[in-house]
Amino acid sequence: MNTPATSLLLPRWQERVAHAFSRAAPRYDALASAQRDIGEALWQTLPQSAHHVLDIGCGTGYWTQRLAERYPIAAITGLDLAPGMLAHAQAQYGDAIRWQQGDAAALPLDDASVDLVFSNLAIQWCPDIVAVMRELARVLAPGGQARITTLLPGTLSEVATAWQRPEALLQTPDASTVQRAIHRSGLHLIQHTCAQRRFFYPDLNAVMASIKGVGAQVARPNARLTRQALVTAKARYESLRTPQGLPVSYHCLTLQLESTR
Numbered sequence: 001m002n003t004p005a006t007s008l009l010l011p012r013w014q015e016r017v018a019h020a021f022s023r024a025a026p027r028y029d030a031l032a033s034a035q036r037d038i039g040e041a042l043w044q045t046l047p048q049s050a051h052h053v054l055d056i057g058c059g060t061g062y063w064t065q066r067l068a069e070r071y072p073i074a075a076i077t078g079l080d081l082a083p084g085m086l087a088h089a090q091a092q093y094g095d096a097i098r099w100q101q102g103d104a105a106a107l108p109l110d111d112a113s114v115d116l117v118f119s120n121l122a123i124q125w126c127p128d129i130v131a132v133m134r135e136l137a138r139v140l141a142p143g144g145q146a147r148i149t150t151l152l153p154g155t156l157s158e159v160a161t162a163w164q165r166p167e168a169l170l171q172t173p174d175a176s177t178v179q180r181a182i183h184r185s186g187l188h189l190i191q192h193t194c195a196q197r198r199f200f201y202p203d204l205n206a207v208m209a210s211i212k213g214v215g216a217q218v219a220r221p222n223a224r225l226t227r228q229a230l231v232t233a234k235a236r237y238e239s240l241r242t243p244q245g246l247p248v249s250y251h252c253l254t255l256q257l258e259s260t261r
Contacts, residue, residue: 034199034210038252039063039120042149045256050074050116054139056104056148057081057122061089064097067118077114079107081125105131109139112261117146121252124151124172133185140259146187150178152194152251159211159248162204162237163229175253182257190256197252200245204234207246 043066050071055064058078068076077098080086086099102108104119104126117136126132136146151172173181175194182189201207237246 034197034248034250035121036062037199038149038197038250042118042120042147042254045147045254046070046118047116047145052114052141053077053116053118054079054107054109054114056107056117056119057125058089058099059085059122061093061097061099063118063120064089065093068093068097071116074116077109079104105135107135107139111138112141112144114139115141115144117144117148119146119148119150121149121151123148124155129173129178130181130184133181133187136257137185137187137259137261140187140261142259142261144259145190146255146257148255148257150253150255152253154196154249154251156211157249158237158240158246159207161240162233164233164236178253178255182255186260188258188260190258192256193254195252195254197250198247199250200242200247202245204237204246207237207248210248 043063051074053067053071053074053076055067055076055078058064058080059082061078064076064078068074075098076096077100078086078089079100079102080089081101081103083101086101089097090099100108104123105128117140123129123132140146153172153174155172175192179189179192199210201210240247
């Protein structure tokens with residue numbers, strides 16, 4: 001039986017990330033419209049064929065299942081740090097896909113064992129981007145490719161402005177740092193694009209549901225807001241309102257990589 005591992009020992013920060021996403025699993029699909037929209041653009045860049053496919057940060061398995069349908073004869077692995085996400089994915093999509101708990105910076109796969117890596121908005125949670133790129137270079141077979149989206153500084157800037165607590169939000173490496181990590185890994189950067197995507201919500205509750213509901217806010221020390229601070233934050237956010245609603249910005253980096261070994 002394909003049973004996700006649940007005993008992976010994680011550093012404290014990654015343990016909090018895994019817990020946040022496990023807790024978000026039941027409602028993730030209903031609230032992940034921004035993530036889905038960003039992923040659709042990445043999907044259009046996929047190669048025609050693949051035999052061994054890895055979905056890093058597979059979450060509830062939405063993209064993993066689509067990969068299985070796109071590449072019906074391929075071996076598909078969905079990997080995630082959060083056991084709750086993997087359990088949800090397995091319950092939805094069954095055992096034809098291999099569901100594996102693991103860290104993108106220490107992939108539990110053999111060298112040169114994958115010819116396509118797909119990862120939509122996942123590796124920004126990894127504190128060591130150099131280790132992530134080295135692991136991609138290690139597991140990709142010669143000529144293997146990776147299609148990745150990750151987040152850049154400026155993501156959720158409106159939320160940071162409203163709260164005036166930027167330390168409570170995810171800290172991400174900038175594009176040049178990611179590119180240096182790719183160069184150090186030996187991977188070939190085929191193409192990269194940076195883009196800002198804005199999504200709109202009717203009120204602050206909807207904004208916060210979209211963030212918390214997909215696990216994108218992880219508790220940090222002294223990051224909680226008082227009732228008065230929440231009232232003030234709501235007023236600040238309302239000052240940013242547009243005719244479409246309250247904006248939430250995602251600064252995205254899309255990568256097309258290839259193994260040159």
